[in-house]
Amino acid sequence: MRKAQRVNDFVIKLANVNGTGSASANGLLMKSIFRMGVPVMGKNFFPSNIQGLPTWYEIRVSKDGHLARSGRVDIMVAMNAETYARDLAEVGAGGYLIYDSTWPRDNVLSRDDVTVLGVPLSRLCNEKFANARARILMKNVTYVGVLAALLDIDLEVIRVLLEETFASKQKLVSSNLDAISLGYHYARAHFDCPLPIRVEKINGTNNHVIIDGNTAAALGCIYAGATVAAWYPITPSTSLMDAFKGFCQAHRHDPETGRSHYCIVQSEDELAAIGMVLGASWNGARAFTSTSGPGISLMSEFLGFGYYAEIPAVIFDVQRVGPSTGMPTRTQQSDILACAYASHGDTRQVLLFPANPEECFYFAVKAFDLAEQLQTPVIVMSDLDIGMNDWMCPSLEWDDGYRPNRGKVLSAEELNEMETFHRYVDKDGDGIGYRTYPGDHPRGAYFVRGSGHDKYGAYTEDASAYQEVLDRLSVKWQTASKLIPEPIIESKAKIDWGIISIGSCDGAVREAIDQLEKQGVHLNYMRIRGFPFGDAVQRFLDKHDRLFVVEQNRDGQLKALLTMETVVAGNKLHSILHYNGLPIDSQCIVDGVAEQMKEGVAA
Amino acid sequence: MSYINKPKVHHPDLPKNALGLTERDYEGGMSTLCAGCGHDSITAALIQAFFELNISPHKVAKLSGIGCSSKTPAYFLGSAHGLNSVHGRMPSVATGANAANRDLYYVGVSGDGDSLSIGLGPFAHAVRRNLKMLYMIENNGVYGLTKGQFSASADVGTKAKKGEVNLQPPIDPVMLTLSLGGTFVARGFSGDKRQLVPLIKAGVMHNGFAMIDVLSPCVTFNDHEDSTKSYAHTRQFYHPAIHTDFIPPTDEILTSYEEGEVMPVELHDGSRILLRKINRDYDPTDRSAALSYIQAHQDQGEIITGLLYIDETKPDLHEISNTSEEPLAHIPYEKLSLGSKTLEAIQKSYR
Numbered sequence: 007m008r009k010a011q012r013v014n015d016f017v018i019k020l021a022n023v024n025g026t027g028s029a030s031a032n033g034l035l036m037k038s039i040f041r042m043g044v045p046v047m048g049k050n051f052f053p054s055n056i057q058g059l060p061t062w063y064e065i066r067v068s069k070d071g072h073l074a075r076s077g078r079v080d081i082m083v084a085m086n087a088e089t090y091a092r093d094l095a096e097v098g099a100g101g102y103l104i105y106d107s108t109w110p111r112d113n114v115l116s117r118d119d120v121t122v123l124g125v126p127l128s129r130l131c132n133e134k135f136a137n138a139r140a141r142i143l144m145k146n147v148t149y150v151g152v153l154a155a156l157l158d159i160d161l162e163v164i165r166v167l168l169e170e171t172f173a174s175k176q177k178l179v180s181s182n183l184d185a186i187s188l189g190y191h192y193a194r195a196h197f198d199c200p201l202p203i204r205v206e207k208i209n210g211t212n213n214h215v216i217i218d219g220n221t222a223a224a225l226g227c228i229y230a231g232a233t234v235a236a237w238y239p240i241t242p243s244t245s246l247m248d249a250f251k252g253f254c255q256a257h258r259h260d261p262e263t264g265r266s267h268y269c270i271v272q273s274e275d276e277l278a279a280i281g282m283v284l285g286a287s288w289n290g291a292r293a294f295t296s297t298s299g300p301g302i303s304l305m306s307e308f309l310g311f312g313y314y315a316e317i318p319a320v321i322f323d324v325q326r327v328g329p330s331t332g333m334p335t336r337t338q339q340s341d342i343l344a345c346a347y348a349s350h351g352d353t354r355q356v357l358l359f360p361a362n363p364e365e366c367f368y369f370a371v372k373a374f375d376l377a378e379q380l381q382t383p384v385i386v387m388s389d390l391d392i393g394m395n396d397w398m399c400p401s402l403e404w405d406d407g408y409r410p411n412r413g414k415v416l417s418a419e420e421l422n423e424m425e426t427f428h429r430y431v432d433k434d435g436d437g438i439g440y441r442t443y444p445g446d447h448p449r450g451a452y453f454v455r456g457s458g459h460d461k462y463g464a465y466t467e468d469a470s471a472y473q474e475v476l477d478r479l480s481v482k483w484q485t486a487s488k489l490i491p492e493p494i495i496e497s498k499a500k501i502d503w504g505i506i507s508i509g510s511c512d513g514a515v516r517e518a519i520d521q522l523e524k525q526g527v528h529l530n531y532m533r534i535r536g537f538p539f540g541d542a543v544q545r546f547l548d549k550h551d552r553l554f555v556v557e558q559n560r561d562g563q564l565k566a567l568l569t570m571e572t573v574v575a576g577n578k579l580h581s582i583l584h585y586n587g588l589p590i591d592s593q594c595i596v597d598g599v600a601e602q603m604k605e606g607v608a609a
Numbered sequence: 610m611s612y613i614n615k616p617k618v619h620h621p622d623l624p625k626n627a628l629g630l631t632e633r634d635y636e637g638g639m640s641t642l643c644a645g646c647g648h649d650s651i652t653a654a655l656i657q658a659f660f661e662l663n664i665s666p667h668k669v670a671k672l673s674g675i676g677c678s679s680k681t682p683a684y685f686l687g688s689a690h691g692l693n694s695v696h697g698r699m700p701s702v703a704t705g706a707n708a709a710n711r712d713l714y715y716v717g718v719s720g721d722g723d724s725l726s727i728g729l730g731p732f733a734h735a736v737r738r739n740l741k742m743l744y745m746i747e748n749n750g751v752y753g754l755t756k757g758q759f760s761a762s763a764d765v766g767t768k769a770k771k772g773e774v775n776l777q778p779p780i781d782p783v784m785l786t787l788s789l790g791g792t793f794v795a796r797g798f799s800g801d802k803r804q805l806v807p808l809i810k811a812g813v814m815h816n817g818f819a820m821i822d823v824l825s826p827c828v829t830f831n832d833h834e835d836s837t838k839s840y841a842h843t844r845q846f847y848h849p850a851i852h853t854d855f856i857p858p859t860d861e862i863l864t865s866y867e868e869g870e871v872m873p874v875e876l877h878d879g880s881r882i883l884l885r886k887i888n889r890d891y892d893p894t895d896r897s898a899a900l901s902y903i904q905a906h907q908d909q910g911e912i913i914t915g916l917l918y919i920d921e922t923k924p925d926l927h928e929i930s931n932t933s934e935e936p937l938a939h940i941p942y943e944k945l946s947l948g949s950k951t952l953e954a955i956q957k958s959y960r
Contacts, residue, residue, distance in 0.1 A: 236708075289670070465683070
């Protein structure tokens with residue numbers, strides 16, 4: 007029976023053991039397909055472990071550029087005997103499974119509707135390579151060679167990639183090429199190559215890069231001109247600071263003295279990290295921290311101080327699964343409410359919601375500008391899926407004309423001309439006062455405090471003087487709603503149902519909308535990108551009769567925030583929730599809409 | 610209102626320092642602490658020290674946490690920026706501030722609750738980083754603003770105003786800082802300004818973290834009989850181990866001392882401190898000897914004071930981080946951005 011051709015539209019999943027060096031082989035496989043011009047997306051499902059536990063890498067190949075998980079696996083490379091049974095079960099009907107046949111498998115572990123291809127990877131590598139570590143590592147590269155034959159991946163593309171990767175280690179280039187060719191020739195000799203599921207060169211990746219959100223955010227911090235960073239290691243945000251440090255070490259030194267134009271402090275805990283960021287920002291540097299949910303909990307007191315004392319700060323919350331320690335290596339969007347109202351008292355925090363690494367880069371820069379314009383902390387709400395997975399994005403672009411917007415800061419010259427200076431007086435009616443930097447001018451001195459203060463900055467317990475400042479902060483909040491990035495709205499006039507979503511749900515929502523469209527269900531789409539919500543969000547809510555709110559948490563936090571912060575009838579909003587820790591897939595949204603429509607009809 | 614501006618009327622005959630400023634220019638708002646509070650004497654010592662050091666007040670950044678002690682930065686150097694942060698977290702804010710601008714002088718004022726209980730972690734790590742700042746602990750053994758609970762520095766057997774006896778051993782900031790590798794460890798007494806002012810001056814000029822534990826009796830909650838942090842008790846058991854004289858870079862040493870009696874230490878900016886030892890065997894540059902000397906004397910109920918340990922050679926946070934001489938906050942953006950071409954080059958490896 008001849009199988010249907012599936013060109014440039016399939017999912018490969020690689021089941022590995024943590025710590026065996028599979029990551030670079032899987033990256034090589036994905037990048038080779040990318041270089042053939044075919045859009046790809048990589049998702050890493052890894053354990054909170056250093057060595058030994060199962061780990062998976064999923065590559066979606068999609069000529070249409072769908073970036074979310076599809077919820078289906080077409081080819082499984084089952085390298086982990088421990089998870090073999092469940093890996094086999096996950097393959098879709100008509101799919102393929104490749105395993106290391108050095109030690110034959112029980113016949114029970116096979117399926118009629120899945121083609122099982124055995125390759126004696128261990129035997130091949132043991133014969134070819136002498137070194138014990140190389141035998142383990144090269145097994146991974148060998149299965150890339152097998153896949154190259156099966157999927158018709160251009161060997162020349164692989165060769166160039168290896169030469170670029172190991173430019174300074176020629177020996178590694180040749181051993182890797184040996185392993186590729188080992189697998190490639192074995193597959194050509196034993197299987198009918200290529201498979202009906204295969205890759206074909208197209209022009210779908212021009213001007214695109216493969217990058218993770220944490221690296222992109224770190225680049226954004228570099229380009230925003232951040233000089234002070236303080237942090238405490240926590241998955242999944244650690245790679246953001248690692249990347250920032252790497253870029254700083256490579257690019258941020260005084261050309262004459264070699265001294266650093268940055269200071270990165272690994273603090274004793276997250277409380278200290280945010281304290282350092284506030285201290286540095288108060289003192290005129292652009293400063294930031296990166297953390298995840300548990301860190302946000304610890305930083306909350308200081309975030310309230312930043313709000314009330316009006317000190318800029320940039321915080322990246324790379325969200326992971328909660329509550330409590332939760333699952334550190336799984337993804338969720340479950341810090342929305344904790345961040346929006348972080349700290350006791352009437353406190354509100356400005357939030358930005360990037361949907362992909364590209365937005366991580368631009369929003370990082372935006373976050374510094376907003377924090378200084380608004381003189382308040384800004385939290386960039388990334389998540390593990392965006393932060394740590396490999397995304398295909400348009401190349402990041404930079405406008406060399408950009409200059410930081412430092413907000414309202416009085417220079418020494420301006421202070422010299424003034425009679426008096428008062429920190430919290432609202433001269434411009436936008437709720438934002440003028441700042442001064444310590445050390446610039448004696449007249450600029452003022453006393454920052456988290457205790458009750460009047461508009462002059464002096465301590466107060468006077469009822470109306472206290473309230474005046476609190477009310478002015480509300481005016482500032484209104485100003486903020488005009489400055490944060492507008493939502494992305496895709497709508498047609500005659501559609502009165504819509505989907506609202508946020509952050510990393512974007513790819514899955516878009517694919518779901520396409521699929522629903524084919525089923526005759528038409529939905530408008532709004533992706534919210536910042537908090538406070540602006541007028542555009544309110545208008546979208548007003549225009550639609552029924553709205554599905556898609557988010558990755560159990561309690562419908564975005565929906566709750568919309569209910570509290572806009573004027574909308576609660577029964578108009580219907581949650582579609584995904585919160586098992588895996589990145590959301592399009593199918594769960596399609597199913598969610600269908601289910602709610604059924605309920606709607608029944609009601 | 611607990612914040613009152615003092616009128617700025619200067620008597621024409623007030624002495625001026627090298628900057629042409631009088632001591633009044635180093636004052637701040639009116640104190641709202643209790644009459645007789647030790648903290649006010651420390652404030653006065655800070656004013657005198659900065660006046661005598663000829664430092665422009667606006668080149669100083671004052672930081673504090675929460676508590677009676679932490680209110681005091683409002684009472685000195687009115688034309689310096691101040692930041693009254695959250696409880697126990699002043700060292701963190703100071704670390705960030707210092708990272709951003711190494712050109713300012715940093716003065717942190719804290720208390721025994723702020724530094725030894727809620728803020729013990731950040732305090733310890735500021736010591737460990739040798740953050741260049743003067744760190745004053747105004748130590749009275751009680752929580753004043755919440756009305757007299759024991760703090761972590763309360764001695765075993767000391768009695769609270771309401772009669773409760775403390776049975777938990779104290780955390781001694783001097784022993785703690787010494788054991789954490791602190792590079793400037795001193796103890797003073799709010800009632801001895803002559804000793805305290807040179808300690809402050811030396812601490813301001815020290816190249817690293819200068820911790821001064823200042824016994825500062827709480828007249829309202831901890832100045833009774835049976836309290837070991839009262840004026841009377843402190844005066845009775847007070848033992849300076851060493852006298853400190855601060856000599857600015859330009860001044861000559863005029864007094865003559867006997868051989869072996871004086872130990873000069875040169876500070877980073879060229880100023881010197883002369884340590885006059887009461888006990889000839891005491892060596893303030895020998896950490897383990899200092900630890901055992903202080904412990905032995907404290908076991909006998911003595912309160913050992915003075916500049917008890919100094920090491921001027923250890924690198925501070927900036928030297929460890931190799932940051933530029935130019936403060937990070939002052940580096941123009943043009944030197945920080947990498948430009949579009951570099952961004953393009955970086956992304957080559959992402960294709």
